[in-house]
Amino acid sequence: xxxxxxxxxxxxxxxxxxxxxxxxxxxxxxxxxxxxxxxxxxxxxxxxxxxxxxxxxxxxxxxxxxxxxxxxxxxxxxxxxxxxxxxxxxxxxxxxxxxxxxxxxxxxxxxxxxxxxxxxxxxxxxxxxxxxxxxxxxxxxxxxxxxxxxxxxxxxxxxxxxxxxxxxxxxxxxxxxxxxxxxxxxxxxxxxxxxxxxxxxxxxxxxxxxxxxxxxxxxxxxxxxxxxxxxxxxxxxxxxxxxxxxxxxxxxxxxxxxxxxxxxxxxxxxxxxxxxxxxxxxxxxxxxxxxxxxxxxxxxxxxxxxxx
Amino acid sequence: xxxxxxxxxxxxxxxxxxxxxxxxxxxxxxxxxxxxxxxxxxxxxxxxxxxxxxxxxxxxxxxxxxxxxxxxxxxxxxxxxxxxxxxxxxxxxxxxxxxxxxxxxxxxxxxxxxxxxxxxxxxxxxxxxxxxxxxxxxxxxxxxxxxxxxxxxxxxxxxxxxxxxxxxxxxxxxxxxxxxxxxxxxxxxxxxxxxxxxxxxxxxxxxxxxxxxxxxxxxxxxxxxxxxxxxxxxxxxxxxxxxxxxxxxxxxxxxxxxxxxxxxxxxxxxxxxxxxxxxxxxxxxxxxxxxxxxxxxxxxxxxxxxxxxxxxxxxxxxxxxxxxxxxxxxxxxxxxxxxxxxxxxxxxxxxxxxxxxxxxxxx
Numbered sequence: 001x002x003x004x005x006x007x008x009x010x011x012x013x014x015x016x017x018x019x020x021x022x023x024x025x026x027x028x029x030x031x032x033x034x035x036x037x038x039x040x041x042x043x044x045x046x047x048x049x050x051x052x053x054x055x056x057x058x059x060x061x062x063x064x065x066x067x068x069x070x071x072x073x074x075x076x077x078x079x080x081x082x083x084x085x086x087x088x089x090x091x092x093x094x095x096x097x098x099x100x101x102x103x104x105x106x107x108x109x110x111x112x113x114x115x116x117x118x119x120x121x122x123x124x125x126x127x128x129x130x131x132x133x134x135x136x137x138x139x140x141x142x143x144x145x146x147x148x149x150x151x152x153x154x155x156x157x158x159x160x161x162x163x164x165x166x167x168x169x170x171x172x173x174x175x176x177x178x179x180x181x182x183x184x185x186x187x188x189x190x191x192x193x194x195x196x197x198x199x200x201x202x203x204x205x206x207x208x209x210x211x212x213x214x215x216x217x218x219x220x221x222x223x224x225x226x227x228x229x230x231x232x233x234x235x236x237x238x239x240x241x242x243x244x245x246x247x248x249x250x251x252x253x254x255x256x257x258x259x260x261x262x263x264x265x266x267x268x269x270x271x272x273x274x275x276x277x278x279x280x281x282x283x284x285x286x287x288x289x290x291x292x293x294x295x296x297x298x299x300x301x302x303x304x305x306x307x308x
Numbered sequence: 309x310x311x312x313x314x315x316x317x318x319x320x321x322x323x324x325x326x327x328x329x330x331x332x333x334x335x336x337x338x339x340x341x342x343x344x345x346x347x348x349x350x351x352x353x354x355x356x357x358x359x360x361x362x363x364x365x366x367x368x369x370x371x372x373x374x375x376x377x378x379x380x381x382x383x384x385x386x387x388x389x390x391x392x393x394x395x396x397x398x399x400x401x402x403x404x405x406x407x408x409x410x411x412x413x414x415x416x417x418x419x420x421x422x423x424x425x426x427x428x429x430x431x432x433x434x435x436x437x438x439x440x441x442x443x444x445x446x447x448x449x450x451x452x453x454x455x456x457x458x459x460x461x462x463x464x465x466x467x468x469x470x471x472x473x474x475x476x477x478x479x480x481x482x483x484x485x486x487x488x489x490x491x492x493x494x495x496x497x498x499x500x501x502x503x504x505x506x507x508x509x510x511x512x513x514x515x516x517x518x519x520x521x522x523x524x525x526x527x528x529x530x531x532x533x534x535x536x537x538x539x540x541x542x543x544x545x546x547x548x549x550x551x552x553x554x555x556x557x558x559x560x561x562x563x564x565x566x567x568x569x570x571x572x573x574x575x576x577x578x579x580x581x582x583x584x585x586x587x588x589x590x591x592x593x594x595x596x597x598x599x600x601x602x603x604x605x606x607x608x609x610x611x612x613x614x615x616x617x618x619x620x621x622x623x624x625x626x627x628x629x630x631x632x633x634x635x636x637x638x639x640x641x642x643x644x645x646x647x648x649x650x651x652x653x654x655x656x657x658x659x660x661x662x663x664x665x666x667x668x669x670x671x
Binding site: 015167190 | 328433519547560562567571589593594597598599600601602605606608610611612613614615616617619621623625634635636638666667
């Protein structure tokens with residue numbers, strides 16, 4: 001697990017993931033409208049048997065382009081080059097020789113840093129930048145190095161596109177694992193509270209079926225229906241474990257019902273900010289057991305003591 | 309009519325038992341035409357699904373709230389509603405599809421106990437407050453103007469963005485109603501109407517004095533109860549049912565490989581100022597489980613109603629706010645959110661409901 005020097009770093013990581021999901025939602029539409037129907041985060045098998053999930057795979061005629069989206073690049077020049085080299089080396093086994101390309105897509109804010117070291121790059125990686133401007137609702141794409149062999153893609157990757165905020169409501173998660181505070185926020189707001197609201201148990205907390213939580217969370221995932229819920233279990237479990245630790249739910253273990261508390265001050269105010277703060281605090285003292293498990297352990301110990 | 313406070317208490321509607329709606333109405337007609345009574349507040353509430361007064365009583369008991377019911381005849385109940393130590397009595401007419409709570413006394417207290425505390429904080433999954441917008445409020449007045457010889461607006465309350473302006477108590481506020489008046493008032497104040505006080509007189513001499521709110525409540529201060537019921541309550545029910553229908557079943561859903569979104573857009577005359585956006589953010593955070601991820605000059609937020617679990621994405625930019633119902637969205641919570649957003653909106657030009665579909669699958 002990463003460690004965070006400050007709470008702001010947690011918030012920054014959450015924001016980066018959220019902006020990535022928004023970018024996916026808009027870029028997917030742009031590619032579709034451009035006649036390219038991308039595969040997004042597909043599971044790909046390399047010749048050596050290993051598996052990878054590139055962000056976008058675009059096929060036009062017999063040309064295959066793998067595009068890797070980077071939410072940020074390293075601040076260090078040498079590391080930046082290493083990162084870009086890694087992209088190329090990671091995905092080159094997926095591309096048939098002479099019939100495809102690898103591209104890295106990074107934020108426009110990193111463009112000047114990349115420009116400084118671009119001459120050090122020895123592989124034919126295509127480099128493009130993106131800028132999402134929420135004020136003008138515009139996505140700007142710009143290609144710095146290389147030429148896309150796919151004509152439609154070449155046109156798209158040096159153009160501007162309008163988007164609507166509404167597109168951000170399509171989905172909230174992609175296959176890339178979200179930061180725990182963000183997953184907790186999504187699951188709290190779009191899954192637990194609606195399930196809690198639909199039940200009429202209330203007051204002392206409502207008990208929600210684990211499978212319902214898993215199913216409902218999967219509908220917030222891009223590609224719903226194409227992915228099994230299995231792959232989401234880790235995300236859901238981490239989020240529930242975190243919510244348990246801060247006392248918003250009671251979660252014992254996977255597949256067991258979860259008790260949700262939305263009253264007595266729970267869930268009020270800016271939940272995202274609260275989750276980032278709590279997560280930062282917890283990182284200083286990470287424990288593998290949940291609050292509920294701790295309670296059980298305490299109970300078990302006292303029982304053992306009682307018995308002799 | 310020269311009655312002191314003690315005498316007035318004897319005529320309280322909430323002390324009576326009625327065998328039928330017609331007897332209740334006759335009593336109200338006598339009482340209010342003689343001006344002996346305390347103001348009468350009527351609340352229109354929608355029961356959700358299979359909710360009955362008995363089920364509400366049962367649910368209230370479980371939650372240590374009071375909803376003591378006594379069926380006095382037909383669909384009329386004498387009800388005692390309470391949260392903690394605050395108890396209020398109502399006559400409840402449980403019509404099919406909508407309930408009418410009638411209570412006398414201080415309208416603000418009735419509202420706080422029934423709407424904000426009992427339903428808002430505890431029973432919003434079973435009972436839904438009703439809403440109309442300012443255009444629908446104007447449409448009810450339009451109906452009044454067609455039926456009565458003289459209709460005067462004697463007070464109004466409107467929201468300027470972020471500020472509640474009360475005009476009820478301003479002396480000498482009296483304007484004869486004419487078509488388009490409500491829009492003129494909104495233009496003059498650069499606000500959105502949320503309540504009006506109106507006097508209307510038929511060809512005789514009886515003067516009805518009524519206050520009408522956009523959220524659930526109507527109050528009769530004096531006049532013919534029958535006029536109040538026929539010309540205010542029933543049109544209000546009709547309009548609020550339209551609102552309910554318009555805002556029902558709007559959740560995000562995935563339908564045969566497509567994501568279907570049903571956004572509602574509030575289009576305003578002017579752009580939101582920084583102060584208005586900040587005020588709106590504070591209000592959302594105070595009322596909801598909220599996550600506001602981007603702000604000034606646009607705002608991107610998602611909020612969830614802790615009362616009934618409804619959740620929405622909210623996007624503000626330039627002159628508009630867009631609300632996109634997410635996993636769950638009851639029409640009551642949706643209407644409440646729109647009403648809250650309207651308070652912060654620089655004069656609403658239009659509220660648009662749309663549907664947006666997009667392909668989900670892509671691999």
